[in-house]
Amino acid sequence: MTVLTGIEGGTYPHGNSILVSGADQTVLIDPSLSIVEWGGIGTHSSRTVDSIALSHVHEDHVPGLSLYPDVPVWVHEGDRAALASVEALVSVYGLPAEAEPAFTRSLLHDYHFTARPDAQPFAEGDVIDVGGSTITVVHTPGHTPGHCCLFIEPEGVLYLGDIELTGFGPYYADRESSLSDFEASIARCREIEAEWYVTFHHKGTYTDRQDFITALDAFGAAIDRRDAALVEFLREPRTLGELVEHRFLYRPHVDLPWVDAAETRTITQHLDRxxxxGAVVAIEPDRWRTV
Ligand SMILES: [Zn+2]
Structure with a gap:
């Protein structure tokens, strides 16, 4: 098992891919943009890639598919449709229509998106045997419907995908993301005893279980902070538009095409709960205030 630490330590848009090699085959997990920039895994391994497994389908987890058009791809059924075409992937983000053409171009040119309608589905509990090591699928939805962690044994590596343990906190802002599913997935990961915990982005690898638990709890606490920030801001009655403009996810200077859509989706889920x-009440169809 090799962590292919991405360019700039795997900071977005890069990420850390994983290579699992056994007697029978080599599986590449989440082929990042760094894999494309390196021209493949050749600088890290003399093995050939026999299959590719994805934690989920987002622009930064799939660029390397462009280098391996004939290699079989595995992904959870919940995310499989997003890999079938660039239009399907764009629709995942729930962008306003006017932002879709530019983002489509970015997916194709910056992220080298390659549609794989032939991807095969894996599910909770499925095992990929590479010969000497196994990769077990742990379905951890929330970030996307099909997000999975992958548990590699006997090495004892839990690959966390985008349960990324960053200060930003959990991201559940796509059209089909789920805050409650993400919370349940964090609780599930907390129960898994591993030797190493590997994240896709810059937090990288945790080798101490207590450090991992501390980081996971801090990551999950962002959800409560967002609740608290909303309750505080709603001491004055506000509309959804005012809440989105205030921002509860991104800092004011961040200029990404999906910011408003992501704020809307995030805030709506927090408002609902x-x-x-009974902490917040709708005083008009589009106006809320703290009770
Ligand atoms: Zn993601």
Whole structure:
């Protein structure tokens, strides 16, 4: 098992891919943009890639597919449709229509997106045997419907994909993301005893279980912070448009095509649960305030 630490330590748009080699085959997990810039895994391994497994389908986890058009790809059924065409992937983000053409061009040119309608589905509990080591699928939805962690044994490596343990906190802002599923997936990962915990982005690898637990708890706490920030801001009645403009996810200077869509989706999910808990009330169809 080799972590192919990405350019700039795997900071977005780069990421850390994983290579699992056994007696029978070599599996490449999440072929990042760095793999493309290196021209393949050749600088890291003399093995050939026999199959590719994806934690989920997002622009930064699939660029390297462009180098391996004939290699079989595995992905959870929940994300498989997003890999079938660039239009399908664009629709995942829930962008306003006017932002879609530029983002489509970026997926094709900056992220080398290559459609793979032939990708095969794997599911919770499925095992890929490479000969001497196994990769077990742990379905951890929330970030995307089909997001999976991959548990590599006997090495004891839990690959976390985009349960990325960064200060940004969990991202559940796509059209089909789910805050409640993400919370459940964090709880699930907390129960898995591993020797190494590997994230796709710049937090990289945790070799101490207590460090991992501390980082995971801090990561999950961002959800409570977002709840608290909304409750505080809603001491004055606000519309959804005002909440989106205020921003609860991204800092004010961030200029990405999906910011407004991501804020809207994130805030809506928090509002729903705060209303359900009785912490916030809708005083008009599009105006909320803290109780
Ligand atoms: Zn992602």
């Amino acid at each position: 705060l209303v359900e808990r």
